[in-house]
Amino acid sequence: DAKTTQPPSMDCAEGRAANLPCNHSTISGNEYVYWYRQIHSQGPQYIIHGLKNNETNEMASLIITEDRKSSTLILPHATLRDTAVYYCIVRAGGGADGLTFGKGTHLIIQP
Amino acid sequence: EPEVTQTPSHQVTQMGQEVILRCVPISNHLYFYWYRQILGQKVEFLVSFYNNEISEKSEIFDDQFSVERPDGSNFTLKIRSTKLEDSAMYFCASSGHGFVLVFEQYFGPGTRLTVT
Numbered sequence: 460d461a462k463t464t465q466p467p468s469m470d471c472a473e474g475r476a477a478n479l480p481c482n483h484s485t486i487s488g489n490e491y492v493y494w495y496r497q498i499h500s501q502g503p504q505y506i507i508h509g510l511k512n513n514e515t516n517e518m519a520s521l522i523i524t525e526d527r528k529s530s531t532l533i534l535p536h537a538t539l540r541d542t543a544v545y546y547c548i549v550r551a552g553g554g555a556d557g558l559t560f561g562k563g564t565h566l567i568i569q570p
Numbered sequence: 571e572p573e574v575t576q577t578p579s580h581q582v583t584q585m586g587q588e589v590i591l592r593c594v595p596i597s598n599h600l601y602f603y604w605y606r607q608i609l610g611q612k613v614e615f616l617v618s619f620y621n622n623e624i625s626e627k628s629e630i631f632d633d634q635f636s637v638e639r640p641d642g643s644n645f646t647l648k649i650r651s652t653k654l655e656d657s658a659m660y661f662c663a664s665s666g667h668g669f670v671l672v673f674e675q676y677f678g679p680g681t682r683l684t685v686t
Contacts, residue, residue, distance in 0.1 A: 491673070502661045502677030503613060555601045555625035557615030558675060
């Protein structure tokens with residue numbers, strides 16, 4: 460029942476940019492794209508979210524295609540500590556709705 | 571930086587016993603959540619809580635589960651009669667303050683519940 464599709468795993472060399480894709484072809488007009496990550500069974504950690512414009516914060520950049528059917532999370536200079544499972548989640552903006560996690564992408568940063 | 575805390579970090583209980591998992595959300599947050607993650611599986615939403623009542627709950631959150639905010643700081647999840655399949659990591663999360671739209675949820679480190 461997940462609304463998003465992500466590759467199960469990816470590798471990236473330390474210091475390089477990690478680009479994590481996500482397909483969300485059925486996204487509705489009022490739904491945002493959120494990214495969270497989970498480092499080795501710790502609690503999930505919020506990374507970034509966006510509606511239709513590209514977004515950047517201190518952790519990452521989010522690129523959303525013009526038709527909003529897919530997006531890419533970019534970690535500009537990946538470090539070993541970025542090894543984690545990354546979840547792309549589509550959800551209406553505000554309020555008390557729970558998050559629906561899929562299986563995510565296991566990103567492994569190689570030294 | 572404010573953070574969500576959870577106690578205990580690990581709870582072992584016998585099948586059929588009641589357990590209470592405790593969380594202290596970020597102090598000015600208004601929305602509170604419980605999730606669980608069975609080992610090797612996805613994180614699953616259980617329940618959300620706002621304005622002293624349940625806002626949304628999943629199919630997992632049946633009559634064996636209850637939540638409470640007994641005072642201004644704690645948020646608890648009670649499992650009345652634990653089953654082996656309740657063994658999981660339970661995460662508390664909180665979000666939202668004031669009247670702005672709520673976006674990010676902040677998660678605690680989790681309580682590992684082991685039912686024997």
